[in-house]
Amino acid sequence: MTKQDLEADDFDLANFLPYLLNQAAEASSLEFQRVYKGRYGMLRTEWRVLFHLGMYGGQTATEICTRARMHKTKISRAVQRLEARRFLTRTRDAADRRVEHLELTQAGRAAYLSLxxxxxAYDDKLIRMFSKDEAGLLRAMLRQLAER
Amino acid sequence: MTKQDLEADDFDLANFLPYLLNQAAEASSLEFQRVYKGRYGMLRTEWRVLFHLGMYGGQTATEICTRARMHKTKISRAVQRLEARRFLTRTRDAADRRVEHLELTQAGRAAYLSLxxxxxAYDDKLIRMFSKDEAGLLRAMLRQLAER
DNA sequence: TATTGTTAGTTACAAAATCAACTAATAGGC
DNA sequence: GCCTATTAGTTGATTTTGTAACTAACAATA
Structure with a gap:
């Protein structure tokens, strides 16, 4: 064993934060994904856009871009698909004709509310693994990690 | 506002655990990804296989499959690319000729140690955002979420 | 020793993500 | 007004992933 190997005894892949975060994220996304994929044939990008519009009201693609930290091409394509399913409408801004205002239709809003x-319910189920204090701390720490 | 809308006041996308986990995972992966992508031209699947071989020694694709919770096609392709770069070797098992034993080469081991x-260092930097207790709790909770 | 079932790993094709280049509209000098 | 830079959003080419079907080897049973 080399010197470098020995110095490594404190490193453990199973504890490496980015790895652990990915594992947890992937595992926790799966069950929920089955719902929106199975019931609405949606992709992850699409439910994100749907939720952003449902939660924060009508907005532009760029605003979703910033809030959701998603790339604009992802959003562009998600919007196209949601529009094709009549889940949202686009309206050109009169003052700045580059901008489109996105808004959920009745059907889009219904899908949002159901999802x-x-x-x-799913969040409740997950969070029940922890105490209230732990849960609050977990969310705070994740927010901190996400906002770096 | 409908009854259903009002009942929803306690739901916040920004606190939805799967969403939050994904945001944190993505953010924390980025910086590290730049290293293995930039320096070795590796994909995430490749560094995972590299690390599993580096940490836990030579093993078969199926063993990595189980430990890393990765699909076997991902592993198959990652192994092909790592082999092409001479980072690992494959050896057929004499007793069961379906099985291949994977092992890092000198170059593979060097890449692993450096990464x-x-x-x-990166993990240290991240974890410094929290107290020791918080950090331990965070890892424990993430492990629990990942193992469901 | 056939027959059927299972396992390790690969391959082919379709779906999705990424990256760069693009159009159209606006804004800021000059 | 005219030139250049910037911004909103889209499109196309390439890469990567996901799904299913596949080959080869083994195991169990009759």
Missing amino acids: RDIAR | RDIAR
Whole structure:
């Protein structure tokens, strides 16, 4: 064993934060993904856009871009698909004609509300693994990590 | 506002655990990804296989599959690319000729050691955002979420 | 020793993500 | 007004992933 090997005894892949975060994220996304994929044939990008519009009201692609930290091409394509399913409408801004205002239709809002209820139930189920204090701390720490 | 809307006041996308986990995972992967992508032209699947071989010694694709919770096609392709770069060798098992034993070459081991040091430093940097207790709790909770 | 089932790993094709280049509109000098 | 830079959003080419079907080897049973 070399010197460098010995110095490494404190490193453990199973504890490496980015790895651990990915594992947890992937595992926790799967069950919820089955719902929106199975029931609405949606992709992850699409439910994100749907939720952003449902939660924060009508906005432009760029605003979603910033809030959701998603690349604009992802959003562009998600919007196209959501529009094709008549889940949202686009309206050109009169003052700045580059900008489009996105808004959920009745159907889009119904899909959002239904998925939101499922999301809330699923979140409850996950969070029940921890105490209230732990859960609060977990969310705070994740927010901190996400916002770096 | 409908009844259903009002009932929803306690739901917040920004606190939805799967979403939050994904945001944190993505953010924390980025900086580290730049290293293995920039320096070795590796994909995430490749560094995972590299690390599993580096940490836990020679093993078969199926063993990595189980430990890393990666699909076997991902592993198959990652192994092909790592082999092409002479980072690992494959040896057919004499007793069961379906099985291949994977092992890092000198070059593979060198790459692993170098990346591992960077990973450790990066993990330290991230974890310094929290107290020791918080950090331990965070890892424990993430492990629990990942193992469901 | 056939027959059927299972396992290790690969390959082919379709779906999705990424990256760069693009159009159209606006804004800021000059 | 005219030139250049910037911004909103889209499109196309390439890369990567996901799904299913596949080959080869083994195991169990009759």
